[in-house]
Amino acid sequence: MIWKSPAPIAPSEITDERNFRQRRRTLQAGAAAAVAAALPARGSAQLATSLAARPGNFSTMERPTPANLVTSYCNFYEFGTDKDDPPRRAPKLLRTRPWTVRVEGEVRAPRTFDIEDLLKLAPLEERVYRLRCVEGWSAVVPWIGYPLAELIRRAEPTGNARFVEFTTLADPKQMPGLGYPVLDWPYKEALRLDEAKHPLALLTFGMYGQVLPAQDGAPLRIVVPWKYGFKSAKSIVRIRFTEKQPATAWQTANPGEYGFYSNVNPERDHPRWSQKTERRLGEDIFSRRRPTLMFNGYAEQVASLYTGMDLMKLY
Amino acid sequence: MSAVQSPVASFSGLANLTPRRLGIVRALVFGLALVPLLVLAQRILTGGLGANPVEAILRFLGTWTLVLLLVTLGVTPLRWLTGWNWLVRLRRMLGLYAAFYATLHITAFVWLDHWFDLAAITADVAKRPYLTLGFFAYLLMIPLVLTSTNAMVRRLGGRNWQRLHRLVYLIGILGVAHYWFHKIAKNDFVPPAQYAAVLALLLGARVFHAWSARRDLARRSAGAQGRIDSPANSSAIVSRRRTS
Numbered sequence: 298m299i300w301k302s303p304a305p306i307a308p309s310e311i312t313d314e315r316n317f318r319q320r321r322r323t324l325q326a327g328a329a330a331a332v333a334a335a336l337p338a339r340g341s342a343q344l345a346t347s348l349a350a351r352p353g354n355f356s357t358m359e360r361p362t363p364a365n366l367v368t369s370y371c372n373f374y375e376f377g378t379d380k381d382d383p384p385r386r387a388p389k390l391l392r393t394r395p396w397t398v399r400v401e402g403e404v405r406a407p408r409t410f411d412i413e414d415l416l417k418l419a420p421l422e423e424r425v426y427r428l429r430c431v432e433g434w435s436a437v438v439p440w441i442g443y444p445l446a447e448l449i450r451r452a453e454p455t456g457n458a459r460f461v462e463f464t465t466l467a468d469p470k471q472m473p474g475l476g477y478p479v480l481d482w483p484y485k486e487a488l489r490l491d492e493a494k495h496p497l498a499l500l501t502f503g504m505y506g507q508v509l510p511a512q513d514g515a516p517l518r519i520v521v522p523w524k525y526g527f528k529s530a531k532s533i534v535r536i537r538f539t540e541k542q543p544a545t546a547w548q549t550a551n552p553g554e555y556g557f558y559s560n561v562n563p564e565r566d567h568p569r570w571s572q573k574t575e576r577r578l579g580e581d582i583f584s585r586r587r588p589t590l591m592f593n594g595y596a597e598q599v600a601s602l603y604t605g606m607d608l609m610k611l612y
Numbered sequence: 613m614s615a616v617q618s619p620v621a622s623f624s625g626l627a628n629l630t631p632r633r634l635g636i637v638r639a640l641v642f643g644l645a646l647v648p649l650l651v652l653a654q655r656i657l658t659g660g661l662g663a664n665p666v667e668a669i670l671r672f673l674g675t676w677t678l679v680l681l682l683v684t685l686g687v688t689p690l691r692w693l694t695g696w697n698w699l700v701r702l703r704r705m706l707g708l709y710a711a712f713y714a715t716l717h718i719t720a721f722v723w724l725d726h727w728f729d730l731a732a733i734t735a736d737v738a739k740r741p742y743l744t745l746g747f748f749a750y751l752l753m754i755p756l757v758l759t760s761t762n763a764m765v766r767r768l769g770g771r772n773w774q775r776l777h778r779l780v781y782l783i784g785i786l787g788v789a790h791y792w793f794h795k796i797a798k799n800d801f802v803p804p805a806q807y808a809a810v811l812a813l814l815l816g817a818r819v820f821h822a823w824s825a826r827r828d829l830a831r832r833s834a835g836a837q838g839r840i841d842s843p844a845n846s847s848a849i850v851s852r853r854r855t856s
Contacts, residue, residue, distance in 0.1 A: 367663070
């Protein structure tokens with residue numbers, strides 16, 4: 298074999314670094330979209346319907362976590378406490394139609410919304426948010442929904458309303474996990490009214506271009522990206538406006554470990570582990586944990602909600 | 613037999629098992645205990661560990677450490693139950709395997725999970741009870757590994773060796789507690805409770821055995837001649853004196 302020196306490369310033939318990087322991003326995004334489109338169909342044949350949405354505000358530029366990982370690694374204790382219990386059971390068991398959401402409490406006129414009406418209440422947006430679980434892992438998920446504020450406005454809360462409580466479906470026929478006294482069922486979560494009205498708080502119907510898979514909280518959930526994941530209640534059947542701070546599921550179960558606010562806060566350790574770092578789903582075994590950001594990186598948007606509060610005490 | 617009674621080596625009555633057959637059984641157990649490691653390697657190489665592979669590795673290795681620890685603790689009660697005295701010849705290997713998986717578990721924690729960030733690791737171990745318990749369980753395993761050779765058994769003398777190796781009861785308790793406190797706040801008691809129940813059974817068997825042996829001795833010395841001791845009872849007394 299005779300080795301020849303390679304022909305010289307003209308400067309014009311070299312791709313500009315910016316173009317090169319842009320091209321890589323385009324390819325990565327295309328590949329991620331292809332994976333996203335191919336995979337939800339596998340687990341949830343029941344509802345692999347696409348959901349159209351326009352790009353919304355506040356999206357991170359970080360690359361979304363592959364959809365098959367997000368939909369196979371779930372905390373949804375109504376279907377079991379192992380991460381793979383919900384993806385195994387929920388698609389077969391959870392009936393998402395017919396579905397209604399009762400809106401009541403401190404509102405001018407309590408009413409029941411049908412899921413089809415809720416879907417049309419406001420234009421759907423796609424928002425790529427970071428998700429940080431209290432357990433120390435994180436993901437990047439393209440959610441589809443609209444600001445929770447849109448629903449709150451139409452619910453017309455009274456002057457007494459200071460909190461909003463979200464209740465998850467609790468039907469033992471559909472949810473085998475309810476047989477175990479892990480939590481005080483039904484699952485309840487709550488936000489302060491001003492938190493719930495913040496434009497980042499998303500009433501969510503889909504992810505990765507599809508309607509929500511059962512294991513991720515179909516047919517509707519909230520997504521509150523600056524709080525630990527458990528604050529984002531799934532499969533909601535009731536939204537209640539209250540004057541007093543509601544008792545929430547994890548705070549009731551273990552007040553020493555879980556507070557009402559549960560804002561992502563790297564300085565405030567969980568009693569059993571540090572919250573300073575997190576592990577991003579889908580990274581290989583030799584990837585290091587990454588630093589956790591205050592309010593999960595949304596401090597610029599939400600820090601003002603907590604001015605003057607001691608977040609080490611009001612965790 | 614030498615005057616020093618080694619619980620491992622002094623066993624002459626290999627009830628119903630030729631040395632050749634025992635060799636086969638030992639080889640089989642050796643291979644079986646390696647299977648989890650091979651399964652883990654296969655999952656790592658094929659990406660079969662799911663969304664959070666480091667967590668999956670830690671849990672897998674932790675689980676198998678506990679399983680092998682309980683299997684090791686099960687050898688002696690099973691021997692009492694069946695009279696298969698050769699079972700004790702598997703005990704050291706099983707115990708060493710438990711320590712082996714524990715070492716891999718800790719290696720994964722220190723390396724893959726924390727990247728040798730010793731400041732973060734020591735702060736975590738000091739602050740979080742479940743880590744503290746796990747750390748002490750592992751620490752106590754070290755002297756047992758170091759004194760597991762025949763030479764060390766001879767050097768310590770059977771009685772001292774046996775006393776030292778009773779630490780394995782404490783290791784079992786600490787190991788299950790480590791798992792229990794890791795799970796506790798999720799209010800998900802079922803998996804750790806299963807380990808705790810097996811451990812309680814295995815430790816309870818020892819208490820019961822000691823109690824019944826003492827009762828039999830008492831009856832004998834009291835001259836309860838009306839009762840004929842069954843061979844099983846008298847052999848239990850003999851074996852109790854030799855092993856724990």
